[in-house]
Amino acid sequence: MARAAVWHVPVTVTGRTTSLRLFRLRDGRRCAVGFSSAGALAELLGPEQSAVELGEPALRALTAPLGVDELVLDPRLSALPVTGPADARPDAGHPASRSGARLQRR
Template sequence: MARVVVWHVPVTVTGRTTSLRLFRLRDGRRCAVGFSSAGALAELLGPEQAAVVLGEPALRALTAPLGIEELVLDPRLVAPPVTAPDARPDAGHPSPRSGARLQRR
């Protein structure tokens, strides 16, 4: 019997609903990601990221109805370079007293 390799797949949990967390490739296509270990997932997405353990066939079965064909194992962070903020203390950042509030997505 062939051994099924399991992936640690990031999910979003809202109440009693668990859904796959989907990502985008550089060209804009949607993809699902998996990690070879829980440690690799936590290193990239943070220790609070919820995950499930799935075999590749199960992950493909869940994503196929969504038109997602691409699976990425152990992705790396790809983001534009971060530039240093202006050295002035008030540059680009609202004062805590200004009434501005951060919104969480």
């Protein structure tokens, strides 16, 4: 009997709590993601990204109560690349920007 595929699923770890990390599709719907290897996960989300190994049925069972029925396997980055350092912003020369000061609403 063939062994079921195991997916590397990104999670967020806070103290002793581990939570599945959910993402959004281009149309705004939430989705879960799984990667076929730890290397593929690290390549897209970075080497510091925590992950757990889950089979597809388990991942679907965990996300279904949240109303998440989309699963993306081995996703690719779809965001536009960052064009320059943060100091290249148009407001970077403004004194409030350099000091970290923020305007407050009244």
